[in-house]
Amino acid sequence: MPFDTDLDLTRFLLLIRSEIGYSTHAVGKWHLGYCNDSYVPHNRGFDSFLGHYRGGVDYFTHSNEAPGTYLNHFLNGEPHIPEGGFDYATYAWSNRTNKILRESLGQPNFVYLAFNAPHEQVAAPQNLVDEMNALYPDMPATRQVHLAAVKSIDIAMQSVIEEASKLDRETIIIFHSDNGGSIQAYGGDAEGPRACNFPYKGYKSVLTEGGTLSPTWVYSTKREFHSRYIDGMIHIMDFFPTILHWAGFDKQMPRNLDGIDQYDLFENASVTKIRDRFIYGLLHNWDNNNLQWKTSYAVRYGDYKFMNYQTELIGNTQCPEGWSNNRHEKYLFPYKKKRTTMMNKVWEISDAEPNKETGEIKPDPGFSLYNLKNDPFETRNLGTGEDSKKYKKIYMDLMNDIQSYVVEEIQKGVEYPVTGKMNGNLLSKIFKKIPVDERSEHYFETGRIIPFDSATQESTGLDGYLGTNWCLNNLDDALLTQMYHDAVLNDQERLADMINLYLWDGYGPE
Incomplete structure (x- = not known):
């Protein structure tokens, strides 16, 4: 589901839940904030959530590392360790989606299914890696794993379509990606090619066509959409009002909405000009x-x-x-x-x-x-x-x-990212200067990682689970202030300058 900002997400969920009566569910990758509990999915308008908060997660253990190893797998805000162990992430998310489809027949529902594949650190089931190796034996291993991870999405989506097709009611599925592929491995120790955007220019994180174009398809279990070639554009933000139209929303759309209702493109034989910018x-x-x-x-x-x-x-x-x-x-x-x-x-x-x-x-x-x-x-x-x-x-x-x-x-409304104490990139650079053991201790102390009891640690091999206390606090100020004074005493000018900029906007503690 395309969301320009979390404000758009909030507006969409408010309309589809309150005005039309849909149940709402999020599955898989979140990555829209976990600074505190108010940011996480079940507090942002979703009736249920199963998945991970950060951008990437280990595909098999559903955990993250550094410092320590901690669980990043939650069910409605609580850390969740399945009794039978973790499925490969892509299949875990499709299995959850199929469960929602089967068990929510009493009311219409909206499911936001966000695969983490093929996000770094890319991994895939061995049978799919072997399949890619057989098809492309001379291909670099990193590329084989990437293709295997993409193949797992094909398998997962096939299972969702088959499950939805069993139901009497209609399900409309919109599939898309958020960006072009990353052409190099950048997670862990892997080196080599990943995605390929040829013949387009660029890659994930840049705004050339190779960094922004991705395939999209729309499928219904009950109706056939018009097949046509259009000499025009449709933007990912257009699905916001289009989905609401399909769902039966017949009131005024929110003001200053970036998306254009493209209902006619799918439902009517003739279509006027769609959009040109x-x-x-x-x-x-x-x-x-x-x-x-x-x-x-x-x-x-x-x-x-x-x-x-x-x-x-x-x-x-x-x-x-x-x-x-x-x-x-x-x-x-x-x-x-x-x-x-x-x-x-x-x-x-x-x-x-x-x-x-x-x-x-x-x-x-x-x-x-x-x-x-x-x-x-x-x-x-x-x-x-x-x-x-x-x-x-x-x-x-x-x-x-x-x-x-x-x-x-x-002028419709844009907010610049928060500066000063919430400059995440600068803070990350500073924290990387802290020895891992000390950083881990600080993360436990601040509630950024919640420790498991000894029995859970032993059974899972995990130190704890990802917390939602990442907003900056007095403990951070005290630690960074001490780091600043130590850096000045030890002539660590670069570190002192970074902390000075972060804490006091470059003017110093005096």
Whole structure:
């Protein structure tokens, strides 16, 4: 389910629960906050939740590490250890979903099923890894495991569809991903390729097409949707009002909603213009030097895509097993001559190995402008090439229109991330300087990890479970203040500067 912010989540659940009478259930990955109990799913509008709070979890033990090893598996807010042991995560989430479908026949229900696969640290059942190894024996092992994890989602979704199809009532399933694939392993000790977004440019965490495009499908157990080719766009946020329409909501939609109701696209034989613009994302980057937020954004505007920055490090990366998809090529370029020219070009400029640079990729000054209809792989920046001089007036007018559109959208309401004491990245860097044993002790003391009793520790091999006391408190201030004074005494200037910035905005304790 697409949610722009937790505010959208709250609005959606309020409408579908209170106005239409649906039961609501969340399964799998949460990753929308666990700073305190008010952030977790069963306190955010879901009637039930089974899953994990953090972005990633061990697929087999449902735990996380460092410091210590702790359970990250909850049922309605309580740590949950199944009597029969843990299933492989992807199957655990589909099994839970099937159980909800079977047992909630008394009222309509909405299920938010969020797989953690193929999030790092990627793992998959051995039979699926063996299957990928047999299909692609020369492929790097990291890529084989990634494909096996994706195959597990296919299996899980097949089981959900089969379960839903047994029921008399209709179930509509919307399947999508939140971003393009991560092209390199980045969890644990694994090194090598993971996903492949070829021929598109980029990867997870950047706003190029390879970082944002992903397949989507919609399926009903009772009705057939219209099959058509559309020369227009649909954005993931459009499912918010579209689902409510399917569910029977007939009142005024909330104000300042990003999504557009696409009911007609699925249900009616003729469809008017769908949408011709949307904002991919606003990235708020904290500038430690100037102590201010800088906003980067990418916008689709008709055939064009505009970004108010440049990132020269991002390119196109080939798949380790090769790539050939004639249907996709013909869809993008119906005419053979252009198809041959564009595909040859993207092969020429792409890298055989993952080209994601290590470290943070910082936007460069300037801007990027691409015509995605003619250049879907973003190979030619119209904002900096010869075309920018040739068509300067046209492009400047276009970019002015786009930036005016962005201002209008931002005026709907945008909140910058909290600065100062809630700067999570800076805090993480500081805490990594603390020896693991001391950090673990501090996490237990603050309730970030709740210790198990000795019997549970022995039976599970886990130190405790993830707590929901991650909001900063006096114990953190005391620890960091002592760390600051120790760093000053020991000439650890970098550490002292980070703590100074975190606690006192760079002005020092005096």
